[in-house]
Amino acid sequence: MCCFFAVLVFLGPRFGFLVYWLIAPVRVNAALAAFNFPFIATMVGLIFAPWTMLMYASIFPLNGYDWIWLGFGIMADVAGWIGGYAHRQRVPGYPVDNDPLEVAPVTPPATPPAK
Numbered sequence: 317m318c319c320f321f322a323v324l325v326f327l328g329p330r331f332g333f334l335v336y337w338l339i340a341p342v343r344v345n346a347a348l349a350a351f352n353f354p355f356i357a358t359m360v361g362l363i364f365a366p367w368t369m370l371m372y373a374s375i376f377p378l379n380g381y382d383w384i385w386l387g388f389g390i391m392a393d394v395a396g397w398i399g400g401y402a403h404r405q406r407v408p409g410y411p412v413d414n415d416p417l418e419v420a421p422v423t424p425p426a427t428p429p430a431k
Contacts, residue, residue: 366393
């Protein structure tokens with residue numbers, strides 16, 4: 317499990333899921349078999365919600381308070397989406413003209429010229 321946490325910290329949830337799949341393939345396959353289309357559910361989960369997918373596979377089957385851990389995974393994914401949206405101006409070449417969150421600068425009223 318030490319390798320799993322090291323990969324998770326340094327490379328993120330997608331690589332962490334891959335390492336967990338290599339460590340416990342039977343458990344991950346059992347978790348994903350609960351879906352009607354396991355391959356599609358895996359790909360969609362890893363693309364759009366990697367933390368949720370990692371939590372779901374690691375705590376399957378869900379019993380009692382395991383739903384709290386799944387909620388932490390959902391919160392981590394939502395935080396990643398919000399952080400990506402909020403910091404999109406850091407990307408070079410991103411247009412800031414159409415930013416709905418940008419506040420127009422306040423300009424002081426013009427003073428009449430002195431005579």
